[in-house]
Amino acid sequence: MPTDDTSHLRDALDLAVDNVESGLGGPFAALIVEDDTVLAKGTNRVTTVQDPTAHAEITAIRAACKKRGHFELDGCTLYTTCEPCPMCLGAIYWARLDRVVYAASRTDAAEAGFDDDHIYQELDKAPPDRKLPMEQRLSDEAHRPFDAWKNDDDRIEY
């Protein structure tokens, strides 16, 4: 049976509406699906757990990895009610998800008052041109952790 994209995405939209109406956080939800089975769900909990990284996608990725007992989610699709922000899209790449299906765009999120599009624009700039001051220091010592890493024969790469 092929995965039913529309059905999973509609479930995520329902979950996001519930999340708002229950006062649990922002208007976002995500599902992680493997072989048409829901592995994990996540909703936005930023303001209720006091964690700015508790976006729906990150919450779902962390829950799915816990369930799998592994830090990668190859073979899985992420369904999310809105185009992932840069933080969540980065997490999606690190988790090695196979595919993303989303409903609203970053422009829709901006119209609802969220910073996703603003952060995409900031990331496009060179570090010195961003609104957030970023300074590089100690570049001559920066290699020390990487040297330790290369010398560690027991390292687990990710």
Add this chain to the structure above:
Amino acid sequence: MPTDDTSHLRDALDLAVDNVESGLGGPFAALIVEDDTVLAKGTNRVTTVQDPTAHAEITAIRAACKKRGHFELDGCTLYTTCEPCPMCLGAIYWARLDRVVYAASRTDAAEAGFDDDHIYQELDKAPPDRKLPMEQRLSDEAHRPFDAWKNDDDRIEY
């Protein structure tokens, strides 16, 4: 007393070396400092806690927010051993940190075998052009969670 950038960044580099040598994760560490006092520390724990989002910066941001009891870290500086990846830079914007000081660049991280630069390049592309398949569906229903949000007079914005 002005904040001693070099001292805090060197502490982060030492912490990252220790993290590798103790077998706790990748060669990255971060400190969050407010008024020259360390609010929280974080190291990379991806492979030991099975969480692809457990980068040093995210771990430090989550710990600092827990300590503050709030989802924003205005007034704080983040010291990190390496230029933040897109996931962590996104988290830094959402956390409203004041400033970032880093040692290694994304190019140094790529040379050490990490995907940071690759993910920056992917984020620059339009969704249909990325290596990760991304598809938009149900755009006509995507407004439902945002409508619930706008109608919720008790919403906490972030």
